Amino acid sequence: MTPGVVRVGDTVRRPAGPLTAELLQLLEERGFTAAPKHLGVDESGREILTYVDGWVPARFQRWSDDQVAAAGSLLRAFHDATRNSRLAATHPVICHHDPGPNNFVFQNDLPVALIDFDFAAPGDPLEDLGYAAWTWCIASKHGDPIRQAQQVRVLADAYALPAADRPGLIPATLSRQLQNAQFWTRTPCDAAAERIAWSHREHNFTAANRTTFEAALTGVRLS
Numbered sequence: 001m002t003p004g005v006v007r008v009g010d011t012v013r014r015p016a017g018p019l020t021a022e023l024l025q026l027l028e029e030r031g032f033t034a035a036p037k038h039l040g041v042d043e044s045g046r047e048i049l050t051y052v053d054g055w056v057p058a059r060f061q062r063w064s065d066d067q068v069a070a071a072g073s074l075l076r077a078f079h080d081a082t083r084n085s086r087l088a089a090t091h092p093v094i095c096h097h098d099p100g101p102n103n104f105v106f107q108n109d110l111p112v113a114l115i116d117f118d119f120a121a122p123g124d125p126l127e128d129l130g131y132a133a134w135t136w137c138i139a140s141k142h143g144d145p146i147r148q149a150q151q152v153r154v155l156a157d158a159y160a161l162p163a164a165d166r167p168g169l170i171p172a173t174l175s176r177q178l179q180n181a182q183f184w185t186r187t188p189c190d191a192a193a194e195r196i197a198w199s200h201r202e203h204n205f206t207a208a209n210r211t212t213f214e215a216a217l218t219g220v221r222l223s
Contacts, residue, residue, distance in 0.1 A: 004046070011039065013046040017118040020047060022087055023094060024117070032081035034074055034113040052113045054105040060135055063101065065154050068136050070110045072158030075099055075132060078114055079125050088122050095123035100135035129159060130172025138173065138213075140205035149209070149216035156217055166217045170210055177203035 005014040024038035036049035063071075075096075082094035096103070097119035104111035137151040156166060181199035184192045206213065 007051055010051050012036065012049045012051050013042055013044075014049065016041065016045065016047045017120070019087070019094075019120050020117045023082075023120055024049070026085055026087055026094075027078070027081050030081040030085075032077060034077065035117075036113075036115060052105045052115065054107040054112065056103075056105055056115070057101045060101060060139065062139075062142065063136055063151075065151060067110060068151050068154045069158035070112075071099075071101070071104060071132060071136055072129075072155040074104070074111060074114065075128060076159045079128070091122035091124065093123065093125055094120055095125070095128045096120055097123070097127065097131070099128050099132045102135075125161075126165065126168050126172040127176065129155070129161065130169060130174075131176040133169060133173045133213075134177060134202060134206070138202065138206055140201055145205075145209035145212045149213045152213055153216040153219075167214070169217060170206065170213045173213075174203060174206055174210075177206065 003015075005012065007013075021038050024035060027035050028037055036052055039048040039050065042048055078096065079093040082088050083092065085094070088094050096114060096117065098116065099114065101111070103114060103116045105113040105115055133152045133155055137155055138148050142148065152169070156169060161169065177199050181196045181203070184195040184199070
């Protein structure tokens with residue numbers, strides 16, 4: 001998504017994001033180590049970030065329960081590090097707004113760090129968790145909603161999502177799927193039509209299996 005990103009030794013140079021510098025400095029101050037550190041800007045005005053060793057998935061795929069749980073725990077820690085901060089302002093947290101597997105760095109087959117904060121902005125935790133439930137757990141091409149629903153529960157449990165907030169998770173997922181279609185409608189590129197169609201296809205699948213996903217979140221045993 002962001003052109004001009006290059007690795008230089010143990011650093012990454014990239015065009016400056018609107019909130020990246022302040023956010024990464026806040027995370028460092030609050031002891032959140034699962035993100036790059038901001039080292040300033042170079043002579044071209046690019047941000048200088050520390051390079052996080054590991055690998056980043058090129059495609060969405062099936063993930064194990066351990067991988068989903070690790071992502072949920074990491075997302076909770078990220079949100080907690082931004083609570084009651086000047087950057088969050090009147091909102092509960094700073095949201096990443098794109099916490100799919102493609103923005104996590106993996107080590108030893110588990111997600112260990114978040115990267116790419118270009119879309120970060122104040123928001124509600126369910127905005128991120130709804131998107132994560134989709135991109136980590138839900139996929140129409142696999143056609144197994146019971147297994148996927150169980151993984152949505154794994155994600156919510158690892159995040160420690162309160163019971164009172166769980167009814168909002170699947171509506172947040174549905175909302176983020178439609179927002180994704182709208183984003184690609186406004187962002188022309190060769191793959192835009194495919195991504196719009198994919199977003200609507202996933203929305204339809206999630207809506208059709210909504211009761212299964214929501215039942216899993218309440219602890220109902222699925223079979």
